Amino acid sequence: MLRAAAIQMRSGVSRSGNVAAAERLIREAAGAGATLIVTPEMTNVLDRDKERLFGDLPQEDGLSEIATFAELSKELGIYLVIGSLAVALPDEDGQRKMANRCMMFGPTGEIARYDKIHLFDVDLPTGESWRESRMMKRGEEAVLARTDAASVGLSICYDVRFPHLYRALAKAGAEILTIPAAFTVPTGEAHWEVLLRARAIETGSFVIAAAQGGAHEDGRKTYGHSMIIDPWGRILTEKSDDEPGIITADLDLDLVRDARTRIPSLALDRDTNVRTLEA
Numbered sequence: 001m002l003r004a005a006a007i008q009m010r011s012g013v014s015r016s017g018n019v020a021a022a023e024r025l026i027r028e029a030a031g032a033g034a035t036l037i038v039t040p041e042m043t044n045v046l047d048r049d050k051e052r053l054f055g056d057l058p059q060e061d062g063l064s065e066i067a068t069f070a071e072l073s074k075e076l077g078i079y080l081v082i083g084s085l086a087v088a089l090p091d092e093d094g095q096r097k098m099a100n101r102c103m104m105f106g107p108t109g110e111i112a113r114y115d116k117i118h119l120f121d122v123d124l125p126t127g128e129s130w131r132e133s134r135m136m137k138r139g140e141e142a143v144l145a146r147t148d149a150a151s152v153g154l155s156i157c158y159d160v161r162f163p164h165l166y167r168a169l170a171k172a173g174a175e176i177l178t179i180p181a182a183f184t185v186p187t188g189e190a191h192w193e194v195l196l197r198a199r200a201i202e203t204g205s206f207v208i209a210a211a212q213g214g215a216h217e218d219g220r221k222t223y224g225h226s227m228i229i230d231p232w233g234r235i236l237t238e239k240s241d242d243e244p245g246i247i248t249a250d251l252d253l254d255l256v257r258d259a260r261t262r263i264p265s266l267a268l269d270r271d272t273n274v275r276t277l278e279a
Helices: 013-029 052-055 066-078 158-159 163-171 185-203 254-262
Strands: 001-008 036-038 078-090 098-106 108-117 121-123 129-131 143-148 151-154 177-178 205-211 213-215 221-223 227-229 237-239 243-253
Touching: 001 013, 001 227, 013 066, 013 098, 052 129, 066 098, 066 108, 078 151, 098 151, 108 143, 108 151, 121 227, 121 237, 151 163, 151 254, 158 185, 163 177, 163 185, 177 185, 185 205, 185 221, 185 227, 227 243
Parallel strands: 001 036, 036 078, 151 177, 177 205
Antiparallel strands: 001 243, 078 098, 098 108, 121 129, 143 151, 205 227, 213 221, 227 237
16 A cells, blocks of 8 residues: 655745745655655746746756755655656757656655656637747657556646557556646646546556646646546545645555456557548
8 A cells, every 4th residue: 555645736936935835745745644745747936937937947957956855755755756847958049948857756866757748839719828839848758667666657737638648658567647737727627637537547547646726926827626546537535626735545556457457458459540431
């Protein structure tokens, strides 16, 4: 039995303030017995103002929060998935971009890192426009972290709409899927729960979805409602609002084998060729 926690935050434009808030909640979760703790997307900073963001965002070797979270994992003896950090990258062709980077730490140091593959580029009927690709460089490969506690498949937010990523992680051995996010309110209300439960059911995996929530300093509003879901698609626990805080649940990893035995869709998966007929 593994006790897991999802941290819900309301990150702002101050990296130091966000890191301090995250540390308080991580310590609270560890104090509640959690040994696998997941924080949301953009734990260290959430800012749509590109000039302000990059004016105070170093490259990885200068990002002090990495050492902070690594030391915190060692001190508390936990596995810590920092849902993602904004990390400045070297300029390419005069363009400033960052990685949206998940980092996983354990009691002995860094275990894994994953850069978000699927970037959210969309123009909404409400007039809102989101272009993550203007500020972010996409990742190139999926990442599975094998630990003594469990095998953990890493992902970030918009990835949740691409089920093939999670099937690949599950086929590689993932028992737990982490889906840290900063979902907008309209898409959160419409799709958050159903997408998370679908990814759990399709793969027979636990899902830990740590979310940003509420009205942020940069003007955006995020949905919150962090969840932990079992391999049968049942919500074990949910944060019923958009306020910062923690949720915890005990994960019986035998349920992964049970779900995949009862519904062996991963084992029976087949590549599909589509034949197109012209009428």
